[in-house]
Amino acid sequence: MEFGDRKAKAEKMFGLMDEFLKNDPVSLQKDILDHVEYTVARSRFSFDDFEAYQALSHSVRDRLIERWHDTHQYFKKKDPKRLYFLSLEFLMGRSLSNSVINLGIRDQYADALNQLGFDFEVLAEQEGDAALGNGGLARLSACQMDSLATLNYPAWGYGLRYQYGLFRQIILDGFQLEQPDYWLNFGNPWEIERVHVSYPVKFYGTVEDEGLNGEKMKVWIPGETVEAVAYDNPLPGYDTRNAINLRLWAAKPSGQYDMESYNTGDYISAVVDRQKAETISNVLYPDDRSYQGKELRLKQQYFFVSASLQDIIRRFKDSHDNFDDFPDKVALQINDTHPSIAIAEVMRVLIDEEHLSWNKAWDIACKIFSFTTHSVQPEGLEKIPVDLLGNVLPRHLQIIYDINYNFMEELKKKIGQDYDRLSRMSIIEEGGVKSIRMANLSIACCHTVNGVSRVHLELLKMRVFKDFYELWPQKFQYKTNGVTQRRWMVVSNPNLCSLISKWLGTESWIRNIDLLAGLQQYASDPDLQYEWEMAKKVNKMRLAEYIETLSGVKVSIDAMFDVQIKRIHEYKRQLLNILGIIHRYDCIKNMEKSDRRRVVPRVCIIGGKAAPGYDIAKKIIKLCHAVAETINNDADIRDLLKLVFIPDYNVSVAELVIPGSDLSQHISTAGHEASGTGSMKFLMNGCLLLATYDGATIEITEEIGADNMFLFGAKVNDVPALRKKGAELKAPLQFARVVRMVRDGYFGFKDYFKSLCDTVEDGKDFYLLGYDFASYLEAQAAADRAFVDKEKWTRMSILSTAGSGKFSSDRTIEEYAKETWGIEPCKCPF
Numbered sequence: 001m002e003f004g005d006r007k008a009k010a011e012k013m014f015g016l017m018d019e020f021l022k023n024d025p026v027s028l029q030k031d032i033l034d035h036v037e038y039t040v041a042r043s044r045f046s047f048d049d050f051e052a053y054q055a056l057s058h059s060v061r062d063r064l065i066e067r068w069h070d071t072h073q074y075f076k077k078k079d080p081k082r083l084y085f086l087s088l089e090f091l092m093g094r095s096l097s098n099s100v101i102n103l104g105i106r107d108q109y110a111d112a113l114n115q116l117g118f119d120f121e122v123l124a125e126q127e128g129d130a131a132l133g134n135g136g137l138a139r140l141s142a143c144q145m146d147s148l149a150t151l152n153y154p155a156w157g158y159g160l161r162y163q164y165g166l167f168r169q170i171i172l173d174g175f176q177l178e179q180p181d182y183w184l185n186f187g188n189p190w191e192i193e194r195v196h197v198s199y200p201v202k203f204y205g206t207v208e209d210e211g212l213n214g215e216k217m218k219v220w221i222p223g224e225t226v227e228a229v230a231y232d233n234p235l236p237g238y239d240t241r242n243a244i245n246l247r248l249w250a251a252k253p254s255g256q257y258d259m260e261s262y263n264t265g266d267y268i269s270a271v272v273d274r275q276k277a278e279t280i281s282n283v284l285y286p287d288d289r290s291y292q293g294k295e296l297r298l299k300q301q302y303f304f305v306s307a308s309l310q311d312i313i314r315r316f317k318d319s320h321d322n323f324d325d326f327p328d329k330v331a332l333q334i335n336d337t338h339p340s341i342a343i344a345e346v347m348r349v350l351i352d353e354e355h356l357s358w359n360k361a362w363d364i365a366c367k368i369f370s371f372t373t374h375s376v377q378p379e380g381l382e383k384i385p386v387d388l389l390g391n392v393l394p395r396h397l398q399i400i401y402d403i404n405y406n407f408m409e410e411l412k413k414k415i416g417q418d419y420d421r422l423s424r425m426s427i428i429e430e431g432g433v434k435s436i437r438m439a440n441l442s443i444a445c446c447h448t449v450n451g452v453s454r455v456h457l458e459l460l461k462m463r464v465f466k467d468f469y470e471l472w473p474q475k476f477q478y479k480t481n482g483v484t485q486r487r488w489m490v491v492s493n494p495n496l497c498s499l500i501s502k503w504l505g506t507e508s509w510i511r512n513i514d515l516l517a518g519l520q521q522y523a524s525d526p527d528l529q530y531e532w533e534m535a536k537k538v539n540k541m542r543l544a545e546y547i548e549t550l551s552g553v554k555v556s557i558d559a560m561f562d563v564q565i566k567r568i569h570e571y572k573r574q575l576l577n578i579l580g581i582i583h584r585y586d587c588i589k590n591m592e593k594s595d596r597r598r599v600v601p602r603v604c605i606i607g608g609k610a611a612p613g614y615d616i617a618k619k620i621i622k623l624c625h626a627v628a629e630t631i632n633n634d635a636d637i638r639d640l641l642k643l644v645f646i647p648d649y650n651v652s653v654a655e656l657v658i659p660g661s662d663l664s665q666h667i668s669t670a671g672h673e674a675s676g677t678g679s680m681k682f683l684m685n686g687c688l689l690l691a692t693y694d695g696a697t698i699e700i701t702e703e704i705g706a707d708n709m710f711l712f713g714a715k716v717n718d719v720p721a722l723r724k725k726g727a728e729l730k731a732p733l734q735f736a737r738v739v740r741m742v743r744d745g746y747f748g749f750k751d752y753f754k755s756l757c758d759t760v761e762d763g764k765d766f767y768l769l770g771y772d773f774a775s776y777l778e779a780q781a782a783a784d785r786a787f788v789d790k791e792k793w794t795r796m797s798i799l800s801t802a803g804s805g806k807f808s809s810d811r812t813i814e815e816y817a818k819e820t821w822g823i824e825p826c827k828c829p830f
């Protein structure tokens, strides 16, 4: 098309679209009904709640897309340094409520729907969770995306579009069963398929030497090509026009046919083989502990990294002729080691495809990459067997060997021939299965290595990456995690939010959370206290209804709702919680009837998924059910104690449970939780914390004061010495007694629980449940005492919310932007 024609066409189109979609009730209603008819293809006179939800979402999405387009046009015009956030997992949860709140059109939609005879909340309940991640790491990525959009940073998220998200947890006779989460079954209105944005990703094959203009070149001749197709998920910021993009890749068979098999007539096998390509993005690995060196996992990692880098480099090359400015325009964040093959891929592309020298390419790689680690255990660090990597990505293995060779030479110059240390720091681990240490590769290249809380950084410096810290102390930083108050307060706890805005006289805290500190001055005000308690009561009623529908257990909202919801792990010590509950039950049983009046009634709520192959974690779930069965059906106990397990814990369940809880438990063995983010969500919602001195809890204590929490247990620095004591470290009698009850079959399933009880026997109690038990019970007793003093409890609750400002992901992202990525806000004008 001639330039003149194009211009005329563009002008005509702008003429048709020169204003934005309107948000008055009639326009919204018309849009929703149009989507019922034209998108969902139902008659506007007959559609159900789910169809109404679909139409509603499409109408919201239209408004979102307008801002998203504008934001990208604006970024393109300004060409700022961009952040690319690479993560194999994003736990986004639901999108509808969050989108209308961030877009500032929640009330308008609620009114418009009301007039049509629909309730916004009811329709919002129709949405399923996008659960493309396991736990804390994945939800953190989602919170950080919300803050990046809200703070107007020019950022992109990149990940994988799994067909099956994290498994659904079904409980059958108290045992966890896993069912596939085929979340795309009914379509996903929040994504936009970009068939024209696709890249070939190559695997296997051989590497050959070739001469090019007298220079030796390595040429990778791949054995398989898979197409990566982009699915874009626009994410709106709050109180801004900016909306950023989360681009997730799906695998599709490549257009490059294997002509041979077609021509030899084996048509069916050829089609089936091509179809296998799609398996790469099929399923999320449900294990958040260990790495098993699986081929499919490596292919997932490389698949999304390769597609993302092709996309990033294409965007850069649109406006640059060479790579000199690449580090000034691009920051690449590696979320844990899962995307760290990106380092070798950048080297490969720059050297083999863009023909830069090794040194120039390495210089660029070292400037663009930063890395955040989320783990504490050295044995939890990811390793990829050399044979596997050499087979799937032969050229990358060569590059990693070369990186390691240079690194070892540099290191020898600095530390001499200390072979023990050299072998500890090497990217290649020799031994039984020769492997690539992905964390060592990441540290060797990245300009910054971040921990996720202050104590986590200390552990990295002193234990996990000690050798590296001594070599490059300047690389090591920490950014204490945070969560977004938009989802964890505004979406999930509207009662509390309107109360807070009323008392602060502004809604600005939603954007500037430090303003919450203004609540401190009213913490003892009887009017605020009354309103605060009422808001909690409403949330507890909602939770109580949910519990009754799920489990048939009726709970009293006058009881203390005591909650532990998170992945099931030995180190997170759900077992300590259950043993504490058994102790409470045993005490009540053995009490004089007249003394029972003094017992503070509790509803203990536990929820979380166990990795499918994690046997002990699954036994913990079964024990919880067995104990619940006994307690909840004991006529002696009645409302004094109830135990409920909430099945299929996920983001939207958390949104319901957190606002309705009084007390929450974060009781990992000190030194095992890198940060923990659940605690921050509870804190913002005015739930008191019963916690160990671990991860971010230490910093929470500094913000709100130890008086406003229930702290207990060994401290990080005590743990190694305690472990050394082994069997000398005798657990208290009460502990031995409750473990014995389980062993002796008081709750049934005696043989099944034996191995679980063995894990906490004297001498084998690695997570120190026995050692911490007495102080745990004291902390629980202190919580009971505080709960009956309503004025005190409510003051502590208000002070928890008031002191939670530091734990907003807005603060975390500002720190990353300034100290790690070097990016500036780029705010799209309204």
Ligand code: T68
Binding pocket: 134, 135, 136, 137, 138, 140, 287, 288, 289, 290, 374, 375, 452, 481, 673, 674, 675, 676, 677, 695
């Ligand atoms: C969590 N890590 C930390 N890992 O345990 C938690 N791992 O302390 C921290 O608050 C959170 O990260 C955010 O920083 C994880 O969630 C995983 O999910 C995971 C997944 C795959 C493999 C290994």
